[in-house]
Amino acid sequence: MGEKLIRVGTTYLPVQDVALAADWYTTKLEAQLNYMDDEKAILAIADQALFLVKAKQGETSNFIDSNGSERFSLTFEVDGEEKLVELQKDLQAKDVEVGPIEDRGHPGRNFVFRDPDGNKFDVWSQLSPKFKERLKVEQ
Incomplete structure (x- = not known):
């Protein structure tokens, strides 16, 4: 289908x-x-x-999961761990509330940040394969 x-x-x-x-x-x-x-x-x-x-x-756009943890509802993607680290440092330099880079047990790494209203977002170091294909990004 x-x-x-x-x-x-x-x-x-x-x-x-x-x-x-x-x-x-x-x-x-x-x-x-x-x-x-x-x-x-x-x-x-x-x-x-x-x-x-x-x-x-x-x-806010956040929600509480079944374990009582506050979760984000949106994940942004960047192209690789180098870009992830770069973005985290850039946001920190702009005084954005940013969490540490995490290994969550799946490919790539992530970090979380918040906007001033408390909306929580995730950033992942892996571009989705279909997005890479569509934009002709080298794999």
């Missing part, structure tokens, strides 16, 4: 202050701002649209 869903095109994130969040994402993560009003900002980042949506106080 062929794939019916091709890719994730848009991710929605809750934020408290749309303008401040948009500034953080464009400054710290180098996202491109495409639109903004009082209720939302639309950014281009990692080959998709990211909507920053004004939400109730304390809302």
Whole structure:
């Protein structure tokens, strides 16, 4: 059976202050701002649209797993461990809350970071094979 869903095109994130969040994402993560009003900002980042949506106080995209650990709902990919280390250092230099690089028992390494609203994200050092193929990235 062929794939019916091709890719994730848009991710929605809750934020408290749309303008401040948009500034953080464009400054710290180098996202491109495409639109903004009082209720939302639309950014281009990692080959998709990211909507920053004004939400109730304390809302985040995180969730608690069955073991009681707070989890992220989104993983970004970079092309290799060297790029992972480079990104972690870059984010730390920009005063982003960044966790240590981890070995989670699968190929590649990861680290976690948070935006100012507490949304938690993962970064993985492995590009997916289909993405590499699509972009003609050497394997």
